Amino acid sequence: MSRIQQSEVTIETADARLNGEAWLPAGAPGIVLFAHGSGSSRFSTRNRYVAGELVRAGIGTLLFDLLTPEEEQLDAVDRSLRFDIGLLTQRLAGATRWLAREEWARSLGVGYFGASTGAAAALAASVGCDVQAVVSRGGRPDLAGAALPHVTAPTLLIVGSHDPVVVDLNRQALARLVCEAQLEIVPGATHLFEEPGTLEQVAKLAGNWFRRWLHEV
Numbered sequence: 001m002s003r004i005q006q007s008e009v010t011i012e013t014a015d016a017r018l019n020g021e022a023w024l025p026a027g028a029p030g031i032v033l034f035a036h037g038s039g040s041s042r043f044s045t046r047n048r049y050v051a052g053e054l055v056r057a058g059i060g061t062l063l064f065d066l067l068t069p070e071e072e073q074l075d076a077v078d079r080s081l082r083f084d085i086g087l088l089t090q091r092l093a094g095a096t097r098w099l100a101r102e103e104w105a106r107s108l109g110v111g112y113f114g115a116s117t118g119a120a121a122a123l124a125a126s127v128g129c130d131v132q133a134v135v136s137r138g139g140r141p142d143l144a145g146a147a148l149p150h151v152t153a154p155t156l157l158i159v160g161s162h163d164p165v166v167v168d169l170n171r172q173a174l175a176r177l178v179c180e181a182q183l184e185i186v187p188g189a190t191h192l193f194e195e196p197g198t199l200e201q202v203a204k205l206a207g208n209w210f211r212r213w214l215h216e217v
Helices: 044-058 069-078 083-099 117-128 139-148 166-177 198-215
Strands: 004-012 017-025 030-035 059-063 107-115 133-137 155-158 181-186
Touching: 004 059, 017 044, 017 083, 030 044, 030 083, 030 117, 044 107, 044 198, 059 083, 059 155, 083 107, 083 117, 083 139, 107 117, 107 198, 117 139, 117 198, 133 198, 139 166, 139 198, 155 166, 155 198, 166 181, 181 198
Parallel strands: 030 059, 030 107, 107 133, 133 155, 155 181
Antiparallel strands: 004 017, 017 059
């Protein structure tokens, strides 16, 4: 396996300091920023699994918290911030701008992987950032609202077949996207892709999508 550089990072945005970790395989063409979903963080086991598979496929990853520790405490009580798509979008865009200023990342293409409400933030943030590809896992792309027709980054929506409400919401969002876009329904999977083999399918689909679209800049 090629050399992999791992580092803890502190991401400075306009309104917050966010903790994260970057994994960068030698020769990676790009790096994928993970926008976690409702009530989750950079320690999400599902996102970390997908991130690990991307790294093994030679793609860089950046897992970070969209909320500060204080905000996470507040959200744990009233769940108000996990659905604040505007705030999550702002933080993801801020992290992307921070990354662009980092010397080690300047030649890397940028992708987004969003889960649950993080998928809406990924799509909305991609409109104002230089993003080459977006992947949504069990996401709520519909919550990106008016941003959807303005998305230009090739977008892959992945949903479980046993998550019918979210499948329908993804189909509605797909109809509003005018960019290169595709919906993949994983057979036998529920919302969290906890069934044997289903998360592996997500990682494979995501890896193929990012390998197709990510390239150095």
